[in-house]
Amino acid sequence: MLNIGELMYERARALFPINRSLTGNGVRETLSYIKKIIPELTVHQVPSGTQAFDWTVPKEWHIEEAYILDPSGNRICDFQTCNLHLMGYSVPVDSVMPLDELQKHLYSIPSLPDAIPYVTSYYKENWGFCLSHKQRQTLPKGDYKVVIKSSLFDGFLNYGEVIIPGKSEKEVLLSTYVCHPSMANNELSGPVVSTALAEAIKNMDNREYTYRILFLPETIGSIVYINKHLARLKQHLHAGFIVTCVGDERDYSYLSSRQEDSLADKVAMHTLKHHTKKYTKYNFLDRGSDERQFCSPGVNLPVCSIMRSKYGTFPEYHTSLDDLSLITPLGLKGAYDALLTAIKVIEFNWIYKVTSPCEPQLGKRGLYPNTSDMQQDYSDVRRMTNFLAYADGTRDLIDIAEKINESALSLIPIVEVLTSNGLVERIY
DSSP: OHHHHHHHHHHHHEEETOOOOOOHHHHHHHHHHHHOOOOOOOEEEEETOOTTTEEEEOEEEEEOOOOOEETTTTEEEEETTGGGGOOTOOOOEOOOOOOHHTTEEEEOOOOOOOBBBOOOOOOOOOOOOEEOOHHHTTTTTTEEEEEEEEEEESSSEEEEEEEEEOOOSSSSEEEOOOOOSSOOOIIIIHHHHHHHHHHHHHHHHTOEEEEEEEEOOTTHHHHHHHHHHHHHHHHHHHEEEOOOSOOOSOOEEEEEEEESSHHHHHHHHHHHHHHHHOOEEEOGGGGTHHHHHTTSTTTTTOOEESSOOOOOOTTTTTTTTSSSSTTOOOHHHHHHHHHHHHHHHHHHEEEEEESSSSSOOGGGGTOOOSOHHHTSOOHOOOHHHHHHOOOOEEEEHHHHHHHHOHHHHHHHHHHHHHHHHEEEEOOO
């Protein structure tokens, strides 16, 4: 039986070949795959031309095939071989042109000579091909036949939404995106970790909060969603996380909300402090994913990011080098554990207050050794009494954990024991 890291990796492997873009069959196929795992997933569609704030949902893009024939008739930059070879949203082309003219539509990265870059042109009609710089330098002069069998038409933008109810209407948000073609860390790590988190949340007993998990095309998808649900988000959202770039083993990263001091920020920093020996802290000036929309002026929601290597900081980013060798079961599980820890801490992050002055008598409740012996390990008792010492009705769980230098996750069993024995009460 696969462990959770291996399971997420196998799901990424299954999704890797699919050509995703802002719209189209690739997005629908990806959401269909996730729905088989999470039947509660609802797939929504938004027509092309729909206005969302300052943006307009683009036409739907469909691609059958695309390639170039070199002067010797060899097929190069074949979309069927690697879907990154074609610029996303390329318009149809059937033409012969010299190399000098073709070069105006070719993209490569000199500093990464073996990488095929990921390039798009969503909102202005254009076409292009991407290839390694090494291959580009070997192209002979002559005439090239360019074939792009694509279509742009009034269709739909699709996104997925999972709602897992809790006792409260207050919500915790997880948002990831499903709009990039075959890239592993930047694209697929987010959806597979979010799917696994949805499974774990469903199995949590006595959920306090309602969980809203979104699978969106990046940028336009979140803008469309916020445009439709802003009033509800403002009223109910308690904390939120963007889930992206969560598959490698190199590092952990945190990117703050624009607020910087929201509950999401607080729990993210506390979780990473105790989850890993080292993490990199980024502020909102380093933004680049959908936190740009959820935290924008006029929206200003408490949404931050817990990541492994942050987007834009690893050399394989937005290239063919971001393949299945970049992510690992261990890397995926590390991010999954960090995010699940954050969720568990949020569930218990209330303000607590002791129910009577002075230390309670723990011994009569079986919570303190009846025999005093300095050779015994009193660390668990000390953790409990430290919690009681600061449960004064002014501090929440994370505040107390920070004060007594413990992880909030380790204090949850203590909270449960003390609450069940009537020694502390939750006041907010």
